[in-house]
Amino acid sequence: xxxxxxxxxxxxxxxxxxxxxxxxxxxxxxxxxxxxxxxxxxxxxxxxxxxxxxxxxxxxxxxxxxxxxxxxxxxxxxxxxxxxxxxxxxxxxxxxxxxxxxxxxxxxxxxxxxxxxxxxxxxxxxxxxxxxxxxxxxxxxxxxxxxxxxxxxxxxxxxxxxxxxxxxxxxxxxxxxxxxxxxxxxxxxxxxxxxxxxxxxxxxxxxxxxxxxxxxxxxxxxxxxxxxxxxxxxxxxxxxxxxxxxxxxxxxxxxxxxxxxxxxxxxxxxxxxxxxxxxxxxxxxxxxxxxxxxxxxxxxxxxxxxxxxxxxxxxxxxxxxxxxxxxxxxxxxxxxxxxxxxxxxxxxxxxxxxxxxxxxxxxxxxxxxxxxxxxxxxxxxxxxxxxxxxxxxxxxxxxxxxxxxxxxxxxxxxxxxxxx
Numbered sequence: 001x002x003x004x005x006x007x008x009x010x011x012x013x014x015x016x017x018x019x020x021x022x023x024x025x026x027x028x029x030x031x032x033x034x035x036x037x038x039x040x041x042x043x044x045x046x047x048x049x050x051x052x053x054x055x056x057x058x059x060x061x062x063x064x065x066x067x068x069x070x071x072x073x074x075x076x077x078x079x080x081x082x083x084x085x086x087x088x089x090x091x092x093x094x095x096x097x098x099x100x101x102x103x104x105x106x107x108x109x110x111x112x113x114x115x116x117x118x119x120x121x122x123x124x125x126x127x128x129x130x131x132x133x134x135x136x137x138x139x140x141x142x143x144x145x146x147x148x149x150x151x152x153x154x155x156x157x158x159x160x161x162x163x164x165x166x167x168x169x170x171x172x173x174x175x176x177x178x179x180x181x182x183x184x185x186x187x188x189x190x191x192x193x194x195x196x197x198x199x200x201x202x203x204x205x206x207x208x209x210x211x212x213x214x215x216x217x218x219x220x221x222x223x224x225x226x227x228x229x230x231x232x233x234x235x236x237x238x239x240x241x242x243x244x245x246x247x248x249x250x251x252x253x254x255x256x257x258x259x260x261x262x263x264x265x266x267x268x269x270x271x272x273x274x275x276x277x278x279x280x281x282x283x284x285x286x287x288x289x290x291x292x293x294x295x296x297x298x299x300x301x302x303x304x305x306x307x308x309x310x311x312x313x314x315x316x317x318x319x320x321x322x323x324x325x326x327x328x329x330x331x332x333x334x335x336x337x338x339x340x341x342x343x344x345x346x347x348x349x350x351x352x353x354x355x356x357x358x359x360x361x362x363x364x365x366x367x368x369x370x371x372x373x374x375x376x377x378x379x380x381x382x383x384x385x386x387x388x389x390x391x392x393x394x395x396x397x398x399x400x401x402x403x404x405x406x407x408x409x410x411x412x413x414x415x416x417x418x419x420x
Contacts, residue, residue: 001025001052006061013265014097018059021094024087025052031081031091036347036365037074045071048081048091055098058105069106072099074361076354077215078315078347083322092320093261096214103217119353120216124208124225129180148394149356151181158184162194169199171233171245173252176208178386185386188408189248189283195411196293198286201242206232210262211255215352223266226259230272237275245276248283248404250385251352254320256280282323283404284384287330294407298334298414308337309406310378312369312392314385315347327384327403334407338382341372348383350391366395374398382406 003022009015031048032038038047045054051071058064072095079092108116122128135142135150142150170193174186190200206229214222236242247253257280263273311328318324328338349355349365370392373381381396382403383389393400 001027001056003056004060006059008061009059014101015059018055018094018097021090022052022056022059024089025049026087028086030084030086031089034080034084034345036076036078036080036349037361039346040361040364041074043071046074048075048089051075051095051098052089052091055094058098058101064102064106066106069102069108072102074358076315076347076349076351076365078351079319080315080345080347083319083345096219099215099217100219115357116216116353119356120213120218120221123212123353124176128177132180149390151390151393154182154184158187160191161187162190162200164194164199166194166197166199168197169201169242171203171236171242172200173206173209173229173245173247173249173256174202175249175252175386176212178249181390182386182402184405185248185389185402188402188405189246191408192290192294192404192411193246193286195297196290200246201236203232203236209252209255211251212352214255214262223262226262226273227266227269229256230259230269230276233276234272237279242279244286245280246283246286247280248384248402249387250282250314250317250321250323251387253280253282254316257321282317282321282326282384284317284323284326284330287326291330291333294334294411297411307335307410308378309339309380309382309403310373310376311338311340311344311403312348312373312381312383312388313340313344314383314388315351317384318345327382331403331407334410336406336410337378339376339378341369341376343369343372348388348392350385350387352387355387355391362391363395366391370396380406 001022003019005015005019027049029049035047044050054068054071058068075095077092077095081091132150136153139147139150172189178185193200208225209229210222210225213225233245247256257277260274260277263269309331313324328340331338347365348369349362355362379398381392381398381400383392383400384403389400389402
């Protein structure tokens with residue numbers, strides 16, 4: 001796509017990056033077929049192609065409006081369009097740049113500014129955990145919109161962390177909201193890796209990966225989060241103590257794998273960021289190594305309700321990280337019966353803070369997704385990202401869990417039977 005940058009963007013990092021991405025787009029429209037918001041709204045400007053045109057106009061000098069901002073706000077950043085695009089357009093990077101530019105050029109109403117500030121500061125704050133604990137106590141009294149965001153209290157296993165030492169060690173990002181909302185995901189990951197002879201090395205207070213602020217248009221704040229996290233991890237990386245950095249939240253994984261790109265122009269952090277990105281693995285990427293180690297521990301095929309699973313692959317896993325089929329094949333090799341819904345390539349509507357900022361679209365997408373997941377007949381729904389799990393759980397009475405929790409339960413059940 002021919003692009004002529006306006007003088008204010010010529011010679012700037014934003015302008016150069018946006019122009020390179022825009023020039024790859026051939027306006028073919030393949031992306032519209034897999035865009036959730038275009039499917040719901042039928043508006044070209046709520047498709048990747050339409051949003052690309054809006055951003056092109058801004059970078060060519062057209063003054064953006066609130067309408068321009070609204071169409072970019074409605075984007076889930078699911079990146080399904082990137083999987084579909086035959087030209088390799090890096091739409092996710094472009095929309096991040098576009099949102100940052102629009103935040104500087106288009107004033108938001110005070111109500112939006114307050115909500116967005118509360119999201120980026122509140123969810124990443126040390127006060128989030130006590131606030132979540134209070135929310136659980138008050139849960140019966142909360143309005144439905146807030147109750148959706150407050151899961152029930154975790155069981156005692158959430159605090160059960162393995163103490164055994166192993167020669168193989170990995171770092172694991174515990175995250176900003178996951179330890180307070182669904183802490184059993186982290187401890188289950190540590191227990192499963194421990195069973196396979198891998199020790200999880202914790203980094204207390206590591207906090208947010210930067211995705212939350214970045215996708216809310218606060219790119220500088222996101223970069224500060226990235227630098228802080230690199231500093232927290234660096235002693236273990238530099239000392240050669242770990243073999244990988246494991247992500248059990250695919251939303252964080254796609255962000256950390258992008259550190260090398262995000263900090264490429266930072267002379268103090270560019271090389272460190274590249275090293276961190278190279279070491280980062282989604283938990284599912286460890287399954288080929290874990291499966292032969294865990295199969296003898298499981299013995300007979302997995303029994304009970306968790307054996308039949310409907311799997312929702314998060315967009316950040318299948319489109320952002322381009323990892324498809326790994327969870328399913330790994331679980332099947334370990335005795336689970338895994339089924340995908342017919343719309344497995346489409347977003348569930350969670351998308352980080354999207355379910356708060358765009359509740360109508362988000363809930364419509366959730367209902368459609370749950371309908372297809374429940375049509376599989378599986379009694380349990382599994383996913384690989386904390387946001388998807390809590391978002392789906394709020395809309396169904398069926399159990400929704402991280403796949404590693406189901407594997408942890410199967411291993412525990414087998415140990416109990418063996419020792420009985």
